Amino acid sequence: MGKRVVITGLGVCAPNGIGISDFTTALQNGKSGIRFQPQLQELKFGCQVAAEPLVKDNLVNQYFTPLQLRGLNASGIVYGVIAGTDAWKDAGLSIIEDSSPDWDSGVIFGTGILGVDKFRESIHLVDDKNVRRLGSTTVSQTMASGISAYLGGIFGCGNQVTTNSSACTTGTEGILMAYDRIHSGKAKRMLTGSCSDSGPYVWGGFDAMRILPRSYNDNPTKASRPMSADAAGFVPGSGAGALVLESLESAMERGARIYAEVLGGAVNSGGQRGEGTMTAPNSEAVQRCISEAVMNANILSTDIDVINGHLTATAKDPMEIENWSMALKRSKLDFPFVNSFKGMFGHCLAAAGSIESVGAVLQLKHNQVFGNTNCEKLHADIEKLVDRSRIPTQTINYTPNIIAKASFGFGDVNACVIFKRYSD
Amino acid sequence: MAHKENYTILKDIIKIYLPEDVSVNDISEDSHFINELNINSANLVDVVLDVEDAFDIRLENEDMDQMQTVKDALQIVDKKISEK
Numbered sequence: 001m002g003k004r005v006v007i008t009g010l011g012v013c014a015p016n017g018i019g020i021s022d023f024t025t026a027l028q029n030g031k032s033g034i035r036f037q038p039q040l041q042e043l044k045f046g047c048q049v050a051a052e053p054l055v056k057d058n059l060v061n062q063y064f065t066p067l068q069l070r071g072l073n074a075s076g077i078v079y080g081v082i083a084g085t086d087a088w089k090d091a092g093l094s095i096i097e098d099s100s101p102d103w104d105s106g107v108i109f110g111t112g113i114l115g116v117d118k119f120r121e122s123i124h125l126v127d128d129k130n131v132r133r134l135g136s137t138t139v140s141q142t143m144a145s146g147i148s149a150y151l152g153g154i155f156g157c158g159n160q161v162t163t164n165s166s167a168c169t170t171g172t173e174g175i176l177m178a179y180d181r182i183h184s185g186k187a188k189r190m191l192t193g194s195c196s197d198s199g200p201y202v203w204g205g206f207d208a209m210r211i212l213p214r215s216y217n218d219n220p221t222k223a224s225r226p227m228s229a230d231a232a233g234f235v236p237g238s239g240a241g242a243l244v245l246e247s248l249e250s251a252m253e254r255g256a257r258i259y260a261e262v263l264g265g266a267v268n269s270g271g272q273r274g275e276g277t278m279t280a281p282n283s284e285a286v287q288r289c290i291s292e293a294v295m296n297a298n299i300l301s302t303d304i305d306v307i308n309g310h311l312t313a314t315a316k317d318p319m320e321i322e323n324w325s326m327a328l329k330r331s332k333l334d335f336p337f338v339n340s341f342k343g344m345f346g347h348c349l350a351a352a353g354s355i356e357s358v359g360a361v362l363q364l365k366h367n368q369v370f371g372n373t374n375c376e377k378l379h380a381d382i383e384k385l386v387d388r389s390r391i392p393t394q395t396i397n398y399t400p401n402i403i404a405k406a407s408f409g410f411g412d413v414n415a416c417v418i419f420k421r422y423s424d
Numbered sequence: 425m426a427h428k429e430n431y432t433i434l435k436d437i438i439k440i441y442l443p444e445d446v447s448v449n450d451i452s453e454d455s456h457f458i459n460e461l462n463i464n465s466a467n468l469v470d471v472v473l474d475v476e477d478a479f480d481i482r483l484e485n486e487d488m489d490q491m492q493t494v495k496d497a498l499q500i501v502d503k504k505i506s507e508k
Contacts, residue, residue: 066440070470135473136466 002183006422008256009091009244011193012358013079015051015237015345018059019086024362026344027370028395032221033345034235043200047212049220051237051346052198053079068150071135074115079240079351080147080195081154084109087242088155088191092256101158104188104250107148108178109242110163110170111194112350115142116201147195159187167409168310169267170194171241171353175417178245179262188250193242196351203236209279211314212236224347225374226311226340227321227382227391234312235346241354243361258422260361263297263402265417266290276412281316283323286414290327290406293416301328304336304418305400306369308360310408311340312347318381320408325385335386337398343373353407353415360405364421371395430479430501434494437474441467453495479505 010020015033017023026033033051040048055078063081064072072078084107088095096102118141125133140146145163152161160181166173171194178190196202206212213232216223224235251258268289270282294301307324311317321338325331341359348355363369371394378388399421406416431453439448443462450461457463463471468491472483475497481504483491491497 067467070440133473136469 003185004248005179005182005245005262006248006251007243007259007262007361008246008251009087009093010259010358010361011083011086011088011090011242012355013053013055013082013240014355015053015239015348018053018055018082020090020362023358024366027341027359027362028366028368030344030371030373030394032373034220034223036217036220040200041217045200045204045207046210046214047207047233047236048217049223049235050203051235051348053239055079055082071137072141073118073121074141074146074197075117075199075238076111076114076195076197076240077141077147077150079238080109080111080193081150083193083195083240083242084151084191085154087193087244091244091246092254093155093244095154096156098156101156103158105155105157106159106181106187106190107152107157107161108164108174108181108190108192109148109151109194110165110174110350111144111147112165112167112170112196113202114144114146114197116197117199118142120201151191155191157191159190165350166413167411168347168349168352169407169409169413169415170350171355172357172405172407172415172417173267174354175243175245175262175357176265176267176415179264182245182247189244189246191242191244193240193354194351195240196238196349198238202238202349206236222374224313224343226313226342226372227317227379228313228375229377229379231313231315231317231379233314234342237346237348239345239348239351239355241351241356241358243354243358260364260419261422263299263418263420264293265415266292266296267413267415268292269414270412272412278412279410281408281414282412283319285412286320286323286408287327289414289416290324290404293404293418294328297418299402299418301330303402304328304404306363306403307336307338308356308403308405309338309340310406312342318379321382321385331385333387333390335390337369337390337392338386339370339372339392341370343375357405357417360403361419363400363403364419367397367399369396369398369400427498427502430498433478434475434497434501437471437478438463438494441471451494453498455494456492457494475501481505481508
């Protein structure tokens, strides 16, 4: 019998709210974080709207030392350190100044690509035969594990400190990796989360694939339309989410507030076989992932009250809903409540799973299901499977007991985690 | 006079790299960057770049090797400026 694992801290740096309090209000009220981006217009992007956190300089100064700020040009690190530090403090954990590390605490903080702007800066210097001018932090700002290295150093973590990367599945996968480490007794607590850089060099590849909406440049808040009949592609985003996972006994010992219990979940891949490709999911794998998550969590599919989907606002949304319906064997009025937060802040890529998991857990705390933005007219194929009342367009008061959160990513990879209201 | 000015500029550059347990007042001309001011050796690379920018000079690898103390740095700066 493994250790029970609970969530004791949350932090977020999202396009529609920085800090748990602002983020909660934003989710409750359907506040959008999607804005017109003059830089994307100048660079002749098809999609000129995006969602990025608005981080003010004086806020950054609260999280970084003046030395750390010297030459810092990695937005993912800024977002990740803000979210990670907030989660750590929210859990009531202090920053130890001892010379000895905290052997029981670790960090699993993922990203897709880190420090893109710093890397660009370096490329220019190198090409100008000026490699000597790179400075000492080019490596730490551009290595993928830079974010876990920054966080581990700030908190003095002596357990596993690493970065996972599985495209848009990253954040959700990280929660399950942290869960496994605590469940198996290898760590008492893990800071987990993920971050994603902002900017044209991250988003350009998606624009080139023509999977971003191009007709909302004058109407940014309407651009991201998950599950809707006129969904036109995902809006690129960025940011970070963070959660402190901890063994129940450690949380009890510390008298920590418990947001929720993590019952477990599943990760798998469709192997890019059958209908699965580098960019499209294999439905059989998605369904297996969801079914295995239910099994591993030791619940019944009928126990799930709310689904927080991946649901990016592309043509694949109806297929995702069908996969949930098949895997859970539930439909129409019997389908759980389902929402996607991407209508508000687009698709934050590697950060999506963690930002959205923070939001999913906040629903347990506030006894609510946050509303779906820009989903007035459901896609016909979704309407056939799910009763309209299960896809609220406004936040509703409801007391969920169990929430399933899934993320799917390029490479045909899947992750599904099960959160439960905590009770002894 | 120039020497005093350069020393002030150098102190300003150095202070950001000092660990928490070393104060600006601990800096003297004889201070050894790594052994006494406890500046991380990786950061010494950044000190050199800042010095280059502040005095509009270029330091070569051998200059960096010789730059052990604050006084060493000041001497190298003086020399580079006079060669300009």
